[in-house]
Amino acid sequence: MTMIVRSSRPKQSRLASDAGIAIGPILFIISILGILAAAIAAGSGSFTTGTATESNRAKASAIIDIGQNLKIGFDRIIGNGVDFDAVIIDPENTSSSYDLFSPLGGGISAPSVTMAADPSTDKWKFPLVAIKRLGTTDGNRLAVLRVTEGVCDELNSKVAALDTGTAMDQSGDFGDFGSDSLIDDSDNWPADLQGKPIGCLHNSNSTSVTAGFYFYQVLAVQ
Numbered sequence: 001m002t003m004i005v006r007s008s009r010p011k012q013s014r015l016a017s018d019a020g021i022a023i024g025p026i027l028f029i030i031s032i033l034g035i036l037a038a039a040i041a042a043g044s045g046s047f048t049t050g051t052a053t054e055s056n057r058a059k060a061s062a063i064i065d066i067g068q069n070l071k072i073g074f075d076r077i078i079g080n081g082v083d084f085d086a087v088i089i090d091p092e093n094t095s096s097s098y099d100l101f102s103p104l105g106g107g108i109s110a111p112s113v114t115m116a117a118d119p120s121t122d123k124w125k126f127p128l129v130a131i132k133r134l135g136t137t138d139g140n141r142l143a144v145l146r147v148t149e150g151v152c153d154e155l156n157s158k159v160a161a162l163d164t165g166t167a168m169d170q171s172g173d174f175g176d177f178g179s180d181s182l183i184d185d186s187d188n189w190p191a192d193l194q195g196k197p198i199g200c201l202h203n204s205n206s207t208s209v210t211a212g213f214y215f216y217q218v219l220a221v222q
Contacts (some may be wrong), residue, residue, distance in 0.1 A: 050149065059115045060154035063145065066111045067198060067217030070143045073106025074219040084141070084222050089126045115147065117212060122146045126210060126219070127177045132186040133195035135221030139182045143217045152161075152200040152213035159198040167213055171202035178208035 077087050082105075083099055092109035093099040100106035116122035128139040147155070150169050156162040156170070170190040175183030193199040197218035204211050 034119075039044040045157045050107075054151040054202045056154045058195070059147070059151045060158055061145065061153065063079070063151070063215050064158065064198065064217075066115070067143060067202035067215070069108055070100075071217060073100050073217050074141065075128055076107055077105050078220060084220060087141070087220075089141075105106075111143070113145065115151070117146045117148050117151075118210075122210070126132065126222045127175070127179060128182045129175065129183065129216075130184045131218070132188040132189050134218065137186070138182060138222045139184070140221045141178075141219045143188065143219055144177050144213045144214045145207060146210060147200065147215050149213050152202070152215070155215055156192075160192060162192055167200060169203055170200070171204065174201065174203045176205050176207035176209070177203060177214065 028184065034148055056125075074087060077100065079085065080097060086098055087100060088098045088105075091101055094102045095104065096102055097104045101108060101110050112125050113119045113122055113124065121179065122145060125144050127142050127144065129136050129142050130139045134140060152167040153162075153164045156167060157164055164172075170193060172188050172190070172215045173185070174188060175185050190199075193201060196215070199217045200213060202211075202213050
């Protein structure tokens, strides 16, 4: 009689060669998410600061463009034979060849105030100011707008190569920017901005406008 011996243990199937591989990518993704969460938590403050800086830079660039556009309009009127003192700068006057904001005059639109420190109250002003090393004592026609300190810093960095954080260094009483009379404070004009047709300074005078940081663009000299 032939005896057949059978194993008492059931035959087990061998695991596939790729079993357990899926756990690797899952653990990797979990670790990456943890690293990202830590980085975001640690860098949230610097991200906010970076956003504010970029906003100030964008506003500074826009204000410089507006200032240049105003100068082009003023130059156009002067080029048409209109005297310096005869140019009319009033957003309500838009029909004469003497008007800065007329198609027949400067050919430009009134400037926006959206980049101002307080767009609800700040307005563009156009004082006559004597600036040391720029024009004569008869004064230059300026366009000025109050801005924030951060924007002022970016403005001076772009047009005068001044270090960021030094806007307050360009501070003093530079006369009433809302006045129609000649402001002859040329000796007080910040040394870093003397002779420069574009810049930003801190004017402590609050006679008819709010004291603060002011962008200025020289439209014409005499």
